[in-house]
Amino acid sequence: MKDFLSRFNLTLIICSYLALVFTLYDQLHAIILLIGLGAASWRLGHYFGKVPLLNIIMLAIVSIICAVFTVLLLYKQGLFNILIHLVFLGFSLKFLELRSVRDVYFFVNTGLVLIALFFIFNTSIYSAFIATLLILLLLSVLLSLHAQALLKSEFVKLLLKSCVISLPLAILLFLVMPRLPTLWKMPIQKQATTGLSDSVTPGEIANLSRSSALAFRATFTAMPPIESERYWRALTLDSFDGRTWSQSGTLKAQEMEAKRGVGQRFSANNASDNVNNDYELIIEPHYNYWIPVLDYAKTPQQLVSLSDYSLRSDKPIITRKGFTISSLSSVQPSPLTTFELQQYTQLPESTNPKTDNWISENLNNGVSRENLLTQLLTGFTQRFTYTLQPPLLAEQQVDDFLFNRQAGFCVHYASSYLYVARKLGFPARMVTGYLGGQWQASEGFFTVRQYDAHAWVEIWKNDAWQRVDPTAYVAPERVESGLEQSLTDSNEFLADEYFSLQRWQSVPLLDTLRARLAQLDYLWARYVVNFDNQKQQKLLQRWLNLIPWLNIAYSVLAVMGIIFIALLLSIFKPWQKIKFAPEDVIYNRLQQHYKNRYGERGIRKTGQSISDYCKQLSQNEALNSTLFNKFASCYNNIKYAPQADKISYRKNIKQLKTIYQLLRKTRGG
Incomplete structure (x- = not known):
């Protein structure tokens, strides 16, 4: 069966899939990742004619086996973690199943859900930038299905234009949509690689x-x-x-x-x-x-x-x-x-005998407990060094540190001082x-x-x-x-x-770059990530306080009216002149030319097709009947036949224009 996806379509789909896998790999189990990549490899093999697509029954069996295996593999990690992996499996298996445009829609929407899940665990501005690129990539998959005749530059321009138009609505929804509580307990999927310990x-x-x-x-x-x-x-x-x-x-x-x-x-x-x-x-x-x-x-x-x-x-x-x-x-x-x-x-008991003896000797010599602690701190200033690469301590840690190594980090000094303080009876x-x-x-x-x-x-x-x-x-x-x-x-x-x-x-x-990146990430964290229910309520309250309560309903209606009018204007664009397609411009010029030449005999009747109109003109200029037929055929090909690309379209327009110019120069009657 011939694949309905073009090379450009499939390239975008593969790029978006691999980009999402690379982004989410830290949250996904390695075995589930391998299953997903295996499904993607199979789909790619089908495109090159190496393997067949799985039929519906086989695909259903594979899906059930994968789902059961995922639940058994991850059931100890909580429901939410299982759901994330099931969504990813659905995303991968849908890639394996792509048979129609509807399947591509489902694939893209599932990818958008995965991006939303990515934001649960990654909220830095760098993550937001990565997610934005992923969204653009997924949207480009949809656009590529319906704009195959566009040049690459026009394709990118249309994609960015669509995103910019939707940006104000996204910001408005972010500000006013309620922050609903989570429906499940968030799992601790991994232990901290950096951080304090108990x-x-x-x-x-x-x-x-x-x-x-x-x-x-x-x-x-x-x-x-x-x-x-x-x-x-x-x-x-x-x-x-x-x-x-x-x-x-x-x-x-x-x-x-x-x-x-x-x-x-x-x-x-x-x-x-x-x-x-x-x-x-x-x-x-x-x-x-x-x-x-x-x-x-x-x-x-x-x-x-x-x-x-x-x-x-x-x-x-x-x-x-x-x-x-x-x-x-x-x-x-x-x-x-x-x-x-x-x-x-x-x-x-008796874990550090040297330290214990040192304490006992000083107390027996009449040194007070407070002075002994002061003496210890004074000793730190004289013989000890501060280092991030302390030597390993023996089993009797305090003894080895105070009397042998005398080099360490904050915990070494705190631990030794704390041991002596407790030994002296201080809580x-x-x-x-x-x-x-x-x-x-x-x-x-x-x-x-x-x-x-x-x-x-x-x-x-x-x-x-x-x-x-x-x-x-x-x-x-x-x-x-x-x-x-x-x-x-x-x-x-x-x-x-x-x-x-x-x-x-x-x-x-480099220090300036570091400071600017830190500032940008801080603003993102404070005003976007940390925009919770409390801050949203304060913002909405501030907005409402600016408007008298009696006028709130009118204000809401006014805003809705403005949005509706703006949508109408963006659709119909009354400030722009009606623009005809190039082939229609040439056709209109042909009609005007023969109207001027033959009067009523050159006027196109209402509802008359271009083929019938060209036959009508052939009756006036029998010698040009071949050119009239070519003009009608070329126009219909441009208007109704799918164009391979923009270059072919322009070539056909040039041919139509050449035929029109020949008809103008000759009088075949």
């Missing part, structure tokens, strides 16, 4: 700090805090097994309540209304529940606060998400219970999050990246939690100026990301 072993955050991936952005309504005060707390780790710091059962229980949306609102909300600053966070997907905030945060309605002053969302952050946070200048903490005192001083805990952030002056926001990840200590003194950052003693420039400044004398900063624009901030041109 357990930390010295060296892990050092690996994280090799990444320039964006963590979040923050915009302040008032003067932002200085660099050394921008500690973004995310997780508190209060349990130690001798090697790894993790969350205790109490905090894990609070985490579980937060995930169910039933957690309590702890003491940060019990403080007086001493709001110090408001800021808006736009958080990148990290597939966890924690929200990075400054000390201390007033809990928004959509979040839950834990007893350690950290905030949690009841849903994992799997797409870009915006939150407005109020920062409190202070809180009044509740006294620690006996259980909490025990939890925050808990240590395993203490580790806090992980981010420190600092890069100021973007063009739009007035901070960009916090994964290499800003940090760990510090909170110690209970004078009935309050007090922050102690041991890193500030060994590398004060890390706290005051950021990670890059603290590593200016080494090549450790983003050593694994040679082509990252963050690495080349010292090059003015």
